Amino acid sequence: MAEKYFVDTNILIYAHDRSAGIKHKRAQELVESLWTSGRSVLSTQVLQELCVNLRRKVAKPVPVDELRALIRDYLSWEIVVNTPEAVIQALEIEVRYKISFWDALILQAAEQSGAAVLYSEDLSERQNYGTVQVVNPLLG
Numbered sequence: 206m207a208e209k210y211f212v213d214t215n216i217l218i219y220a221h222d223r224s225a226g227i228k229h230k231r232a233q234e235l236v237e238s239l240w241t242s243g244r245s246v247l248s249t250q251v252l253q254e255l256c257v258n259l260r261r262k263v264a265k266p267v268p269v270d271e272l273r274a275l276i277r278d279y280l281s282w283e284i285v286v287n288t289p290e291a292v293i294q295a296l297e298i299e300v301r302y303k304i305s306f307w308d309a310l311i312l313q314a315a316e317q318s319g320a321a322v323l324y325s326e327d328l329s330e331r332q333n334y335g336t337v338q339v340v341n342p343l344l345g
Contacts, residue, residue, distance in 0.1 A: 209283070210239060211246040211315035213325035214254040216342065221275070224264035228343050235324065235342045239282075248285040248314035250307075252276055285314040302334055312337060 212235075219225045219232035239245040256276065259267040267275070285291075291313050299309035308327055315323045315337045328339040 207244050208322065209244045209246050209318055209320040210242070211248075211311075211318060211320035211323045211337070212236070212239065212251065213311055213323060213327060214251045214258065215326045216324050217247075217251065217255050217279075218258050218263065219326075219343065221259055221267065222263040222265075231343050245282040246285060246315065246318040246320050247279060247282050248311065249287050250310055250314065252279060252284070255279075283318060285318050287314065291317065298334070304328070 216232050216235065219228040220236040221233075223229055225232070256272060259272055259275075260269070287310060291310065295306060295310040295313045298304070298312050299306045302309070302312075304312075311325070312323065312328075312334050316335055320337060323334075323337050323339050324342050325339055326341050326343055328334070330339060330341045330344065332339045
């Protein structure tokens with residue numbers, strides 16, 4: 206079975222925020238390569254965070270119509286839906302690894318999807334969390 210790649214919100218934000226300099230370039234290259242791989246995974250949490258951040262926290266906010274089209278494009282990727290059970294599992298991950306709940310929910314979704322790699326800037330580079338390894342694609 207082909208390896209799957211889960212992408213955290215911060216990577217997607219950088220991919221669409223042209224003011225992010227080298228981080229934009231690296232994230233954009235990664236996302237473009239993932240489009241063609243057919244092995245990309247996101248969660249409902251990532252899509253929600255992406256909407257909020259691209260509308261409110263970037264130098265040039267993305268208009269709602271463009272954002273709606275962007276989210277529809279990302280629906281071609283595998284999407285993990287965060288369920289109530291996922292919340293309970295994330296609480297266990299939070300305690301086990303001593304990380305934030307939100308990062309634990311990302312890890313839970315990555316693990317649930319069967320992703321071997323989680324692309325993220327927020328968690329420790331090359332750290333293994335169960336079956337998922339974190340890779341920071343923004344590093345040189």
